[in-house]
Amino acid sequence: MGWNILIVEDEDWAFVGLKEMLIDLYGDSTLTFTNAKEIQEAVTVINKHHFDLIFMDIHLMDGLSFEIFKQVSVEVPLIFTTAYEQYALEAFQHQGYAYLLKPFDVDELVQTMKRIELLLPKAEVRLKQRFLVKYGNFLKSLAIADIAYFMAEDKELYAVEKGSGVAYIIEDSLVHLVTQVDPFAFFQINRKFLIRIDSIQSMLKISRNRIKLELIPPTPKGIDVVVSEERSPNFQRWLDQ
Template identity: 45%
Template sequence: MKVVIIEDEFFSAEKLSLQLHQIDASIEVVAILPSVESGLKWFRTNPEPDLIFSDIQLEDKESFELFRQLPIESPIIYTTAYSQYAIQAFKQNSIDYLLKPIDVDELRAALKKYENQTYRLLKKGLRFSMEKPKEDFKERFLVKKGNSLAVIRTADIAYFKSEQKLSFLLTFDNHKYIIESTLDQITEQVDPKRFNRISRSRLISLDCIRKIHPHFNGRLKLELQPPEEEEVFVSRERVQIFKDWLNS
């Protein structure tokens, strides 16, 4: 396995390299990159590695900037001393988020997660190639707009919700529309990688999540964009599914 480490602290990078070699002697660290600038230069002239370990706060910018500028498809395991970046990290190709100092058992578990995900993707790819093309999901919804109708792109939808036996969608620019479909129907029509049913009354997009807070009785409290007047929760029975979705 070929690995790239994006880390501006020399001793942290060396320690991670040693831990990886202790877990699996076949792992080869092909580059240690201390900045976004060095990362851009390296990835533009070298083949992508099997896996990337990336700190977030580098010597010039946050590593997210590197992945915004280049379409890097390698999975990423983030290694950082800060927990507040977790949501943004999981919106990248992240398969795990390790807090420093890195525990070797957590590192081993993250590598196992990578191996399991790679196996699933390979298996899925073989299945799709032998069976049928990937399923198409709805790209737009027809909504009521006053006395007329309008078309809203799915990419512009922050979340869906039901109130008083009616279904609504809310766009990122904070417009609210009535739609005729039920939440059960919509859940089957949208891409499950982008939307998650957090409760019986709400289906949200990944990009509308701003903050996640642990809450009483095992639930999670969410801050969304656009914001809601009432508090928004992930129901207790859906919390693990929601976490797995973020980490998929």
Template identity: 35%
Template sequence: MRVLIIEDEKPAGRHIANLLKRYDASIEVEGALGSVKKSVEWFNSNPHPDLALMDIQLADGLSFEIFENTKVDCPVIFTTAFNEYAIRAFKVNSVDYLLKPIDFEELGTALDKFKKNFRNFDQSKYNLMFDKVMQSLTDQYKQRFVIKVGEHIKSVAVENILYFFSLEKATFIHTSDDHNYVIDYSLEQVESLLDPQRFFRINRKYIVSLPAIDDIITYSNSRLKLELKHLNDPDAIVAREKVNNFKQWLDR
């Protein structure tokens, strides 16, 4: 059996490969591929595997986009850190999943299910299933943030937010009309609520949208400095460990 791993975190990819070999030493492991772009290229130029294990959130988007850009003739087990709402969608649509961190028992159960139920693969039914799950996941991303302005409560749509930033233990949004507002979320919480296609966490202080970026400048220690709209902040720097993923996010 040939199994393709699609996972943008190399340690996680190695961990999955080791678990697969532990389950069945005869399994041929392909990958790991870390992006939607590389995965599409792989499926376009290689014989398709018997099974693919895909992380949902890759460096340049959701793994569901692979199916929008190429034909995938194999069943998929997803690995996910998404919340229970997403997991329920997988259950309803009979798509198996592994909740990170993955352990051997869970992987074994998923592989047993694959052997029992997915030998006769129906591409048309699977495509319909992916459409439903993709819609379910898309609906989860936060669309608006509530802010307080004096004695007034307002709601700001995410498309009007250029970036999020933290300052003195508070989290702010900066809007396209050049205003800052405090929100009742940590930056970590905000990151988990946003569509990764629209926003990128560049460092501990900033989550930015593409329209927020006026310029990108090469910086010391293989980092990148961003010039953001309405802002002159020396801390608007893409952390070195995030530079590759940031470039992939730009190159979609």
């Protein structure tokens, strides 16, 4: 089962950009997209088709998208998108589950989708069991059970092996990896690290919402591992589940 997604958006660049970000997260085969550019067009497709999720720009070429709700009832998760912050309150009054500002931020979209996923039908996202990695000219199939953490550094992404500490290059992105690993075992603590829970050797609170970690195997000299402020609350909940 995949997700049928409606994107109510009159700007082509915004529609294509959001679509590509979602495909990067979940894969092309699990998602179906429909685009509506105007209020009446959106009303028509919502009445005609079932959608699992709706992204809705507030400013459309023929008015504010809030007019849509005067003609049709929306009973599925709804995420408003806009370049203007002043509509946030009205968006939530129309039962919006989230409010994304343009230009879209990948991390913000990932965090929003993690909350929304609980409300959606289960998409066919198969967790990875192994990764094809490389070390110099050598290739290796590295089991997910043997990976301590993933690290982005110097425009490369590395899978760091338990025990040996060898950092293998992997052809992927952290944003995509988050959707392919067990969320109970792995957590993305910042833009550079996706860590396994049993790779944490120690934790030190260095400010109100920042936590410094020591990992096993240790990271290269000069590379600190710090949970970002915005991810710290979810990280602490993850540790306590």
